[in-house]
Amino acid sequence: MTNVLAIGGYSDSDHAALEREFSPIFVGNSEDVAKLPDDQRQQITALGFMGHHPFGGPEMDLLPNLGVIANYGVGYDAIDVAAANARGIKVTNTPDVLNDDVADLAVALLIAQGREMLAASDWVTSGNWGEKGSFRLARKISGGRAGIVGLGRIGRVIAKRLAAFDMEIHYTSRSEKETPGWTYHADPVSLAKTVDYLIVALVGGPETENFVSKEVIAALGPTGILVNISRGSTVDEGALLDALESGAIAGAGLDVFLNEPKIDPRFLKLDNVVLQPHQGSATLETRQAMGQLQRDNISAFLAGNALLTPVN
Numbered sequence: 001m002t003n004v005l006a007i008g009g010y011s012d013s014d015h016a017a018l019e020r021e022f023s024p025i026f027v028g029n030s031e032d033v034a035k036l037p038d039d040q041r042q043q044i045t046a047l048g049f050m051g052h053h054p055f056g057g058p059e060m061d062l063l064p065n066l067g068v069i070a071n072y073g074v075g076y077d078a079i080d081v082a083a084a085n086a087r088g089i090k091v092t093n094t095p096d097v098l099n100d101d102v103a104d105l106a107v108a109l110l111i112a113q114g115r116e117m118l119a120a121s122d123w124v125t126s127g128n129w130g131e132k133g134s135f136r137l138a139r140k141i142s143g144g145r146a147g148i149v150g151l152g153r154i155g156r157v158i159a160k161r162l163a164a165f166d167m168e169i170h171y172t173s174r175s176e177k178e179t180p181g182w183t184y185h186a187d188p189v190s191l192a193k194t195v196d197y198l199i200v201a202l203v204g205g206p207e208t209e210n211f212v213s214k215e216v217i218a219a220l221g222p223t224g225i226l227v228n229i230s231r232g233s234t235v236d237e238g239a240l241l242d243a244l245e246s247g248a249i250a251g252a253g254l255d256v257f258l259n260e261p262k263i264d265p266r267f268l269k270l271d272n273v274v275l276q277p278h279q280g281s282a283t284l285e286t287r288q289a290m291g292q293l294q295r296d297n298i299s300a301f302l303a304g305n306a307l308l309t310p311v312n
C-alpha cells in the first residue's frame, strides 16, 4: 500500500508523473482527506499538496504519521506551518522556478491595462476599426514610475523587467534591500503616492492581509494602475472595487482574488480591468518544473535525504 497522498487538481502530466513515481492516493482537496478509510490515512507519510483550500491542524491530525507536506507552488499560505511545526511535519514549496512566468504576467497585465488592449481588441473584432476609424489614444507605459510591494524573489524579477522599460523603480519591503539604486519606502502609502503603477508581489497569509489598504489605494490616485499577482488577500478587495468603480484609480490588472474561482461579481462589470484566472505560473514549462520539484522533495523525504526546498 502506498504511503503517499496527493491532494489537488493536477494536470494530466503531473498526475501521470506522480502515479509513476509514487502510485499515490489522489483526492481533490483537503476536505476529502476525512473520507479516506482509517487504514489508508494511517499509512500516509508524505503529502503532495496543490491548491488553496486550507490545510491545517485538523487535517494533519487525520494523517497521524505524516512527515512532509510538499506544496506545489511557491506560496504556501493554505498550509498552517505553525500547526505543522507543532506536529514535527516538514513543509516544502517550489520557489524560483516560476519567477519568470509570474513576472511576465505582471508586466503583461500592466501593459494590457495601460494600453487598453482588451477594449482595443474589441474595437477590431466588432468591426469598429473599419467602420469608425482609429481607437482612442491610450497612455504611455515605458518611462513611468513603478512601485513594487514586496521585493522578494518574484518582486525583484518584476522590478528588473520594468527597469528595462526605463522605469524608475520604487519598492516597499519589511526592510531595505540591496538593489541597483531602487528607492526604498518604509511606508506603502508614501510608495503609492510616488508611483504611477503599483505591483503587488507579497507573500500571502495573515501578516500581509489587506497590506494594500484603502489608504494605499487612495494614495495611488486617479491615474494609478494596480497589478496583483500575489494573493487576493494582500489587497483590501472591497476598497479596490470601490476605487475602480468610482475612478479613484485608473485601472487594475489582476491574477488573484478572494474566494477564487468564485470571485466578487462586481469585478465582472468593470471596464477598467484585465482579469486572469490565477495563472501566473501556468505554462507547460514552469508547471513541469514545479511538479518535478514537488516530486523531488517527496522522493528526498522518502529516501531520508535532505529536503531540497524546505520552508520550516
Ligand code: 8YV
Pocket: 050, 051, 052, 072, 073, 074, 075, 076, 098, 278, 280, 281
Ligand atoms: C499555484 C501559486 O501554486 O506558486 C504559487 O504560489 O499561486 C501558483 O503557482 C498554482 O496555481 C497551483 O495551485
